[in-house]
Each structure stands twice: as structure tokens, then as C-alpha cells.
Amino acid sequence: MLAVENLQCSYGTARVLEGVDLTVSSGEVLALLGRNGMGKTTLARAIVGMKPPQIREGSITYRDVELTGLESHQIARLGVGYVPQGRRVFGSLTVLENLEVAYRPPRDGQQPWTIERVFEFFPRLAERSNSYARNLSGGEQQMLAIGRALATNPTLLVMDEPSEGLAPVVLGVIKERLRELKQGELTILLIEQNLGLALSIADRVVVLGSDGKIVWTGGPDELRADEQAKRRHLGV
Amino acid sequence: MKGPTGWVKLGLLVASLAVGVALPYLVDQFLVGIVTLALITGLFAMSIDLLAGYGGLVTLGQAGISAAASYGVAYMSVKAGAGHLAQVGVGLLAGLIVSAVFAVMIMRSSGVYFMMITLAQGMIIWGLSIRLTRITGAENGLPGVDRPEFLSLYWQYYWFVLAVVLICSAMLYVIVRSPFGLALEGLRESESRLLVLGYNTSLQKFYAFMVSGFFATVAGILLVYLNQFISPSSAHLTASALGVLQTILGGVGTLVGPMIGSFIVVYLRNVVSQDFERWPTLMGLLFIVVVLFARRGLVGELSERWRAWLTRRGLAVPLR
Numbered sequence: 398m399l400a401v402e403n404l405q406c407s408y409g410t411a412r413v414l415e416g417v418d419l420t421v422s423s424g425e426v427l428a429l430l431g432r433n434g435m436g437k438t439t440l441a442r443a444i445v446g447m448k449p450p451q452i453r454e455g456s457i458t459y460r461d462v463e464l465t466g467l468e469s470h471q472i473a474r475l476g477v478g479y480v481p482q483g484r485r486v487f488g489s490l491t492v493l494e495n496l497e498v499a500y501r502p503p504r505d506g507q508q509p510w511t512i513e514r515v516f517e518f519f520p521r522l523a524e525r526s527n528s529y530a531r532n533l534s535g536g537e538q539q540m541l542a543i544g545r546a547l548a549t550n551p552t553l554l555v556m557d558e559p560s561e562g563l564a565p566v567v568l569g570v571i572k573e574r575l576r577e578l579k580q581g582e583l584t585i586l587l588i589e590q591n592l593g594l595a596l597s598i599a600d601r602v603v604v605l606g607s608d609g610k611i612v613w614t615g616g617p618d619e620l621r622a623d624e625q626a627k628r629r630h631l632g633v
Numbered sequence: 634m635k636g637p638t639g640w641v642k643l644g645l646l647v648a649s650l651a652v653g654v655a656l657p658y659l660v661d662q663f664l665v666g667i668v669t670l671a672l673i674t675g676l677f678a679m680s681i682d683l684l685a686g687y688g689g690l691v692t693l694g695q696a697g698i699s700a701a702a703s704y705g706v707a708y709m710s711v712k713a714g715a716g717h718l719a720q721v722g723v724g725l726l727a728g729l730i731v732s733a734v735f736a737v738m739i740m741r742s743s744g745v746y747f748m749m750i751t752l753a754q755g756m757i758i759w760g761l762s763i764r765l766t767r768i769t770g771a772e773n774g775l776p777g778v779d780r781p782e783f784l785s786l787y788w789q790y791y792w793f794v795l796a797v798v799l800i801c802s803a804m805l806y807v808i809v810r811s812p813f814g815l816a817l818e819g820l821r822e823s824e825s826r827l828l829v830l831g832y833n834t835s836l837q838k839f840y841a842f843m844v845s846g847f848f849a850t851v852a853g854i855l856l857v858y859l860n861q862f863i864s865p866s867s868a869h870l871t872a873s874a875l876g877v878l879q880t881i882l883g884g885v886g887t888l889v890g891p892m893i894g895s896f897i898v899v900y901l902r903n904v905v906s907q908d909f910e911r912w913p914t915l916m917g918l919l920f921i922v923v924v925l926f927a928r929r930g931l932v933g934e935l936s937e938r939w940r941a942w943l944t945r946r947g948l949a950v951p952l953r
Contacts, residue, residue, distance in 0.1 A: 498812065499830050
């Protein structure tokens with residue numbers, strides 16, 4: 398569904414990605430792991446068309462459409478949803494308004510996400526639907542960021558560290574919800590620092606190394622067992 | 634209606650409407666004229682607030698759009714001797730064409746760049762109004778723009794302006810609460826977030842600028858019929874900046890605020906100035922005080938205090 402080939406990205410003269418190859422198949426959850434500063438967020442930004450970074454070389458294709466060179470809004474309309482790092486909800490809008498702004502009718506044949514369905518999915522958001530997003534707790538903002546991405550009715554969801562800065566209880570809720578999304582056959586590219594969360598959800602794992610390339614590929618159980626890889630590439 | 638705040642708002646609205654309608658019976662011609670002017674510049678400031686307060690796009694060239702509309706009307710009236718329908722039609726067209734040209738120029742900019750481009754745009758209209766002597770009468774302007782028969786008396790025109798401004802205010806109120814308005818607030822907060830949600834933000838800015846330009850155009854048409862005169866100073870940066878000042882004074886992003894700011898500025902300029910020559914100093918001081926002690930503007934600050942007071946007394950709808 399998504400294929401990244403030989404992707405090279407840079408910020409000005411600083412090169413970050415030096416030829417990344419990865420594929421995400423339909424209905425799959427691919428976890429992208431790696432230490433801080435390896436370029437995980439850069440890869441996510443490149444996929445959804447945000448600038449910077451500049452794409453120097455390589456291609457990103459989504460359902461046979463070349464994404465490099467397209468504008469962010471065009472990529473979003475192709476069905477790529479994005480949950481940015483650090484949540485980034487619209488603070489001066491209410492929860493409901495955040496979802497209304499995001500809502501986009503579904504493409505053919507998928508079970509549609511309506512605002513009501515987002516509220517069923519995250520009942521906490523329904524309770525706070527008239528609150529300004531800036532007054533929400535961190536966990537609620539994360540739910541809203543995910544809900545907002547779902548309201549665009551994506552077919553591929555790119556999530557950048559949904560676990561960042563969350564209390565353990567909230568983390569549990571998010572984890573459970575992500576599992577449910579996976580069963581709903583949504584394709585997910587999950588960028589994570591939290592190894593436990595990533596391994597419990599992912600079908601496949603890739604690790605981004607310090608040379609700006611994918612240095613490890615395999616199943617979650619394989620990575621769990623591979624002490625050497627964990628130590629070398631993830632520092633755990 | 635949500636609790637006491639809703640009732641207070643309704644009460645204020647009804648009261649000001651009643652005073653507004655009854656005004657010609659209450660005060661003399663001079664004051665009615667002042668209020669007419671304040672209503673028009675208030676509409677002008679609201680058009681700025683739509684861009685600045687909701688979209689985060691502070692424009693310094695809005696007077697160029699209004700002036701283009703005014704010149705359209707004045708040219709048809711004074712030079713071409715056309716009927717009133719044609720005058721208003723050409724005024725609308727002039728304002729909207731200038732808005733569209735400006736909008737294309739700004740649709741990829743934001744922040745300081747947006748301010749600088751709009752500043753230049755406004756001054757281009759000012760420059761043209763001085764150079765195109767045959768159309769604009771240069772520094773002499775175009776005097777003698779007559780109103781239609783049924784609006785010729787000052788109180789007739791006042792009621793007409795009141796009605797038009799009310800309709801425009803209602804339209805603006807609906808616009809800022811529509812999905813379009815919500816997306817505009819999203820634009821103020823973060824353009825990139827809107828982009829990844831699938832919004833073409835350049836196009837969004839184009840539309841926002843056109844909508845704002847429409848209301849500035851209406852204000853320009855109303856103003857030229859009030860003064861029955863237009864000159865290059867109406868397009869100058871000073872006129873645009875005054876609109877921004879009114880908006881900040883009253884409260885950015887409140888719609889009501891710019892209208893109230895406009896009443897204050899018009900009062901200072903036209904009433905206080907009769908007894909006190911240095912009224913700009915007074916206005917400067919007021920502006921400084923507001924910026925220092927009421928950063929949300931008068932309306933923004935008052936509503937914040939009101940909410941805090943309600944909360945203290947346990948009457949508030951809990952802060953959302």
C-alpha cells in the first residue's frame with residue numbers, strides 16, 4: 398500500500414535519511430523504531446508532504462500514486478491521515494469543532510468514521526465535546542489528535558509517538574484503542590519510542606539506525622528475542 | 634441561552650438595538666452623523682477582524698479596497714453621471730476586483746510577509762488615486778456624490794446604514810461560526826496542521842480575503858455616500874492602520890469589539906477634537922493603556938472579567 402524506496406532527506410545541508418526502504422501492506426501495522434534523532438519524524442513528515450525536510454532522492458508511492466512533489470493537502474485527500482508528534486490540536490476550538498474541521502466523507506467501501514463514531518470510540522471526548530482543546534489533559538489531547546485524524550476517514554494512518562508523555566493509565570487506553578483500529582483493518586505506520594507498546598501492536602517492525610537507513614527488519618517476537626539488536630540500535 | 638451570560642448578551646443586544654433605532658428622535662443631527670460614521674468604520678474594522686482575529690492575518694491595506702469601491706461609486710456619479718444602481722454596481726465591482734487581485738498576491742504568504750504585502754497593496758491604490766487624475770481627481774478628490782432621493786435626509790441615511798450594518802454583522806456572525814470560520818481559526822493556530830488534514834490553505838486564504846474584501850467594499854460604498862466625497866487619503870496607510878487600531882482597541886477576534894473600538898475612535902476624532910486639539914495624543918495614550926492592561930481589548934477583557942466574576946460566585950457555566 399505504501400512503498401518508500403531509497404528515500405534521502407535533508408534539512409538544509411544536514412542529511413538525515415540516507416536511503417530508506419520500507420513497505421507497508423494493506424491492513425498491516427508497521428512499527429518504526431529507532432533512537433532519538435535517527436530521523437523517524439523526518440520520515441513521517443516526508444510521507445505526509447510537510448516541508449522541511451527536502452526530499453533529495455527516492456520515491457514514496459501510495460496506492461501507485463507518487464507522493465513526492467505533492468502538497469500536504471493533496472496527500473491528505475488521498476487518504477493518508479497524520480497524528481503529529483506532541484498532539485498539536487487546535488487549542489482555541491472545542492473538541493467538537495476540532496472534529497468538525499477535520500471531518501471528510503469516506504472514500505469508497507470503507508466503514509465510515511463519523512463524529513459520532515469517534516465519540517463512541519473515545520467516550521471521554523464525548524464528555525468533553527464542548528471544552529476548548531487547550532483545556533484538555535495530555536491524554537485527552539492525544540485522543541483528540543487520533544480522533545481528528547480518524548475523522549478524515551484515512552486508509553493509512555501515520556502516527557508519530559502517540560505514547561509520548563502519557564500517564565500509564567491513559568497509555569493503556571490508547572494501546573487498547575490502537576488494537577481495535579488494527580482489527581478494523583486500518584493500515585498503520587506507528588512511530589514509537591515505547592518498545593512495549595510498539596511490539597504489542599505491530600505485525601512487523603523496522604528499526605532506523607544511525608546511518609540513516611533501515612538496519613533491522615523482522616517480527617515483534619524476533620526483536621523481543623534479539624538482545625543484541627535491541628542493545629545496538631535501541632539502547633535497551 | 635447558556636446561563637447569565639446569554640441573558641446579558643441578549644439584554645445588551647436588545648437595548649442597543651432600541652437605542653439605535655430610536656436615535657434620530659433622541660439626539661441632534663450632528664450626533665446622528667457621528668454614529669452613522671462609527672457604524673460604517675465599525676463594519677470596516679469587522680472586515681479586518683475576520684482576517685486578523687480569526688485567520689491571524691493582519692492586513693494593513695484594507696482601506697485600499699474600501700477606497701476602490703468608493704472611487705467606483707464616485708466616478709459613476711460625478712464623472713459619468715450614471716444612476717444610483719449603476720453607481721453601486723460599479724462600486725461593488727471595483728472593490729471585488731481589487732480584492733481578487735490582492736487575494737491572489739497574498740494567498741501564499743502569512744505573518745509579517747502578509748502584513749508587508751497588504752501594506753504595499755493599500756499604498757498602490759493610494760498612489761493610483763493620486764496619479765489617475767482623470768478618474769480620481771487626484772488631490773482634489775471627487776466631490777458631489779449625491780444620495781438617492783429616499784436617502785437624502787440625514788436620518789433616512791442613518792436608518793439605511795443601520796440596517797445594512799446589522800445585516801452584514803449577522804452575516805459575519807454566521808460566517809465565523811461556520812465550518813469555514815472554524816477552519817480559519819485553525820489557520821491562525823497552525824497552517825501545517827490544516828494542510829495535513831487535507832485543507833488547501835492557499836485557497837482558504839483566497840476565500841477569506843474575498844469575504845473580508847466584500848465587507849470592506851460595502852463599507853466603502855456606505856462611506857462615500859455619507860461624506861458625498863472621496864479623496865486619496867481614504868486609501869492611505871493611515872486609514873488602514875486606524876481600522877486595525879479600532880480592532881485591537883475593542884478586542885481582536887470578537888466582532889463586537891471592532892465596532893465598539895470604532896465608536897471610541899470616531900468619538901475622539903469628531904467630538905473630543907473640538908475642545909481638545911491633541912486628540913491623537915489622547916488616542917495614543919488610550920491605546921497604550923489598553924495594550925498594557927487589557928491585552929484582549931476592551932470587549933475581550935470585559936468578558937473575561939465577567940466570566941471570572943461569575944465563576945467566583947459559582948454561577949458560571951463551568952469554563953469549557
